[in-house]
Structure formats: structure tokens, C-alpha cells
Amino acid sequence: MSDQHIEVFREEAAELLASLETALLELEESPQDQELVAQVFRAMHTIKGSGAMFGFDEVAEFTHEVETVFDLVRKGELPVTGNLVSQSLSARDYIRSLLEEDTEGEVDRAQGQRLMEIFRSMAQESSPKAAEQHDETPDPLEPSADAEQDLAGEATYRIRLRLAEDISLSGTRPEGLLRELSELGPCKVVAQPELIPLLDTLVPELCYVHWDIILNTSRGINAIKDVFIFVEDDAEINIDVIDDNDSVDSDPSYKRIGEILVERGDISQEELDSILAPAKPIGQKLVDMHKVTTGSVQAALHEQEMVREVRSQRKTKESTSSVRVPADRLDELVNRVGELVTVQARLSQAANMRNDNELLAIAEEVERLTAELRDTSLNMRMLPIGTTFSKFKRLVRDLSNELNKKVDLKTTGAETEIDKTVIEKLNDPLVHLIRNSLDHGIESPETRQAANKPATGTVLLAAAHSGDSVELIIKDDGKGLDRDAIFTKGVERGLITPDAQLSDTEVFNLIFAPGFSTAQQVTGISGRGVGMDVVKRAIDNLRGNICIDSQPGEGSTITIRIPLTLAIVESLLVSVDEDNYALPLSIVEECVELSQEDIARAHGRNLINVREQIVPYIPLREEFDVPSEPPPLQQVVITSVNGTQVGLVVDQVIGQHQSVIKSLGRVYRDVQGISGATILGDGSVALILDINHLAYRAEQAG
């Protein structure tokens, strides 16, 4: 087996394990949901089957135990309990550690043994029969029947079943067999009653019916034969494949009723031909002429309907099928598109300078195509954020058990798409924030009840698109932040003066300041590992912003806004002296002029009056030590960061620019106030400003 195949299996198994976790957590909430039980069973089943096939014998052997238990649950022989879900989640984690042993290190095999014992005893408790079956661990050397079934592909079968009349003597119940068949896939059963005698001759315990069954399944013909394994001596069973993936004839319209009946042997071709003349539905005509029974027509109709349905579904599936592409290839594509965007900017600039109409037309066309290509390639990296939501469900579940609290995690907007890299980088900050909410926000059930709140706390994790950003909200209905305690700590830390007049938001924002971590413990906001300053830094690195709102006794709301992608940003291009700078357009509110009189009126303080509102500003010329004299009329670009307005004084506002973000490299890693660079149409470099840091530095400088 090649490494590539094994890698593909690992990836698929990882996806299955992720969906398994979600299904298990949902199952805990709705234990009666048979669809979820089936989903868990299928996931275990596939992991076991493909695990054995790709040489992960240990995975196959372990998963077999869990699968056995879920098979019993599926059959209604075992109930879904909290313990079962907990053990299954541990089993899921163990399977993942087995799969990742090469990269993540040694696995605790004793834990695996313990879990296997637990699942074995669960299976034994259910029924002695299950215990007997139990020892059949899959033979790792041979692809198991399950692996085989997955290879078999989907097919539609026509099954004609005639049971011996005295079948009931052997204890067989026909509906049991039929039910087992229907568990293999979509199934239509038609009983043929024509041989049922009249009451006076009827022996009611005999079986006079035979069946036509149309079954669509991916489990293979052997799975069907297995259903009849105990009755094959007492039954006449014909199984024909009538449609599968390899069918040359993929026309969704399938055969006509007459053709099916001829093929089944219910009527001869000659008889059919002689009847086809008058125009009536063929089934009706045949019945009228007593050539076939209504039951046969019914079975043929079912066959026609099911095959048509399956074929048209297959067609849709084919057209929406996907291709697995390594993420780094996508990154490469986005990089290339980035370069193309830069070159396109140069082309547009050159065309403008030459004033050549033909060249201008071409440049415009290239610009349009580049923009489309950019959007397409960026979209390819977009993933629904819901993929990470399930992890948080698990986190909340485990943590609330640990803390003896009752917490319900609600999520909305799981379908919101966001760049894959952004999702990965969001994980740690979100884990930290949710942990905080549980640990320090949500109160114990007793305290909550005493405060007339429901015993179960709620944490809402919501995502939604908002312009070119994504807004994430983490909201809890806990006790909220203690404004006074934060204020006092802020004063102690020297972050604010005791007489400072701060809004609630400004006070809450103090907890993001580096070095506030000790205070966080006292005020009860955080505790474990990273502090809120790390969360803030992570969000800053994503060029996003974070703000907090809190009402005492009602809970806290943390809002995070982050750009959709880290690769390309719409920015506003400005210049100071001969240097160009880019600011993310999403935070720019407006541009106003700054005259010498305005400066004189502020008496040396960097403040400007904008429509009766005082806005502080940062002169970039001073900030970056540009020696030249400023022009008489400067421009202030007013930005809004975390709800606070800050102006940036520049010489000139050039205009909107699509900036492909380039990192500055290791040497400039610690330079504050600059988050990257972009290449302009003329080949020069413009630095991308990090307003958060610039504002913070200006504040520190007083």
C-alpha cells in the first residue's frame, strides 16, 4: 500500500472522526435520534473497514468493539446513555491517537485495553447473543467484508424471494428478513398475493406470498446473501444487478415497464409486441388482458422508479463531486494570483501613462479577469467555520463536567465561510475565550438559581459575515465583568490614573493590556495558561479587532472582527514624503484636512476637532522620523479601532489599492506598527500600517 493511499486514509479518517465527535455530542442531546445512531455506526464501520484495508490493524480491532456496541444500539438492544457517549468520545480520541502515532508520539495502550474492556462488557450486558458474536475480530490480513462492501460501490438489485410455505416451522419470520434487507439501503418491497388461497383452504401459518424487492445498496451482493444465509435451503432466491456504477447505460430514464416485465420472465417479448398497438399504459393493458398480475406491474414500476431515482442522483453527485487538493498547492495558487494582481496594477499604470486606448482596453480586461481569478482562488481556500465549532462543543462538554457546571453551547452561523489559515489561527483564542466564559463567567448551578437564572448557563458562539470581515461573537449569560476590580487593578498596574474618566468599554479593554494577567485572576476573568493579552495579540496578528461588553449579573459579550482572508486586502494608499503606506480600508472612516491653523489651535496637542468631536491623531512623519518639512495642508485619515477613533496624519491620500500582503521577513519580525508590505504598480514597496500598535504606542508615549 503506497504512502499516498495511507495518507488519504488518514485524512479521511480524520474527517470521519470529526463528524463522529459532532454526531456523538448531538446524540447526547437527542438520544432517541436513530439517524444519529446510524451515523455513528457508519463512521465506526468505515474506519474499521478501511483501517484493516490500509494496514491499521490495531485501529480496526479497537473500532470493532465500539462498532459492535453501536450495532446493538442501532437494533434497539442498548440505550444511549451519558456514559456510552463519554466512553465513545474517549474511544474516538484513542482512535485518533492511534492514527497519529507516527507524528504525535507514543499511545497509551493500557487506556486502549481499558476502553476495549468497557465496550466488551457493554455488549455482553446487552445480550448473550451479542457476546457470542463478540470474538469475531476482523482478520487483519484479509480485507474484511466491510472493506469489501465499500469497494463494491453502489448498485441496484432486483431480488425475487420465494420462501418455502412452511418457513414458519424453522422460526423464520418473513418480515424479519425483509426488515434486514431494508437496513442495507433504500428498498421497495412488493408482496405478490396471487397465490394466497381462499379462506376455506388457507392454512394461515403457511406462507403463500412471494416477493419482488428492489434494493439500492453499497454493501455488495454478499451482504444481501448474508441476510438469507439461514433460509437458503428453504427458499428460492434470485438476485440480479440491474444497475450499478459500471452500467454502460447511464441514461436516467431507465427501461420501460414492458421491457422490465419481459426481462423478469413475467411475459414473453412476442406477447408484449402483439399487445403494444392500442395506446394505453402498458402495465394496465397487460393486466386487462390477464397477461400479468397487478403485483408484477407494481414491482416493475418500483424497479423503474428506483433506478431512475438512483441514476439521476448519481448524475447530480457526479456534477458536484470534489477533488482533494493539498492546502499548500492552494497557497501557491493564491501567491501566484497575488503576483498577478501586482503585475496587473503595473499594467494599468503603464496603460494610463501612455494614454493608448487599445492598451487601456486590454488593461481593463486584464483587471477584470484578475479580480475574478483572485476571488475564485481565495474562495477555494474558504471553509465553513462550523468545522471548528464541533471542537468547542466538546470543550464545553468536558469543561463543564470538570467544573460541575451546567453549560449549553449554542452556535449560529456555522456555515459562515472564512479563509482556512484564519480558521486555524482563530482556534487558540476562541478556546481561551470560551474557557474563560465557563471558568469565570458562568456561575455554579446553585448560584445561578439563587440569582433567579436557569441552572444551565448558555454560551453562544455566533459567526456572521459583515462586509469584508467576519464577526464572531462569544456571549455568555454569566455574572459579567467586575468593572471596579478591573479599574482598581489598572490603577495599581499604572495603566490608568485613579481619576481617569473611562467608559465601560475602555475599562474592559484594560484586561487586554500585557502584564494584566495577575489582575485577571483577581478579577476572575482568566486563569489558565495564556492571558487575554495573548488572545488580543493573536487577533491583532489576524488584522482583526476584539472588544468586550459586559453587564453585571447578565453576562459578557466578546466581539471579534477579522478579515476574510490574510492574503489580499483592500487598502487605502497614503504617502508621507516619498514613501507610501497602506491602511486596511475596513477601518478607515473618513479623511479630513489638517491645516497649520488647526495645528496651532490645538496648542501642541495632537488633537483635531471633527464636527465638534475631538479626535486624537498620530503624525506619521514624526512617528517614522521623516526629516522633510510637511506640506502646508496635510490630511488626517480617521480610523476606528475597537470603537475608538484615531487619526493618522499623512501628506497625501492617494486612493484605494488592492494590496497583496507580503510578510516582512524574519529580520523585521519585531518591528511594531507595521504588519506587512505590499508591492505597488510601479514596483515600489508600501508598508502596511498596524493601527492597533501605532495607537497603543502613542498612548504609552502619553
Added chain:
Amino acid sequence: MLNIAQEPAGEKTLIMHIEGELTIETVAELRESLLEAFAAPWKNIQIEADNLSGIDFFGLQLLCAAHRTAASKDKVFSWQSERPGFLDEAMLTAGFTRHCGCSLCPPGQKCMWI
């Protein structure tokens, strides 16, 4: 356990109330009662099965046989009112669900399973 009670409704109609489980263990009992009913001059024999708690393939087969017998004797065998909804699943599993009646079903008369 199957309880069968007969209740005449007018001169021509007999209602058979069945209660309990109509399965392989009890089909013989119902067959006997049905044979009696068909031997008598009732024109319509109606089944009331609202209190039936379960039915298996053999139960369904017996009802089918009764319907076919009625057709052959020019009588009508039908549900007293609507077919009880719980029968649908058993019918679907055993394949008794129908679009049109069998060859014995007289034109204009509804099959038990439609």
C-alpha cells in the same frame, strides 16, 4: 392474545372487532371466525382494528385471503371506517402496500391495502 367480538350492524353488515395481537399465534382463531361469518348470509363484513396492538406478515396474509374470499363470494370485506394508521409500517415492511388491487379484486371495490 386476540379478542374477537362480532357485532351486527343492520341486516346485511357484520362488524368484527379485533383486539390484541394478530400474529402467527392467533391467525387460526380469526380464520375460524371469518369462515363462520362468510358462511352466514352477511353481505358486508367489516373489520374494526383500532385496538389491535400488533400484526405480523401472517396477519396481513390472512386479511388478504379474507378479502379475496369475499370477492369470490360476491361479498364485501373492508375496514369498518379508515384503515388504522399503525398498519402502514407493517404493510410497508412486508410489501403489502398497493396502487391497485389483485386479480380477484372486483372492479370498483377498494383493495384492503390501497
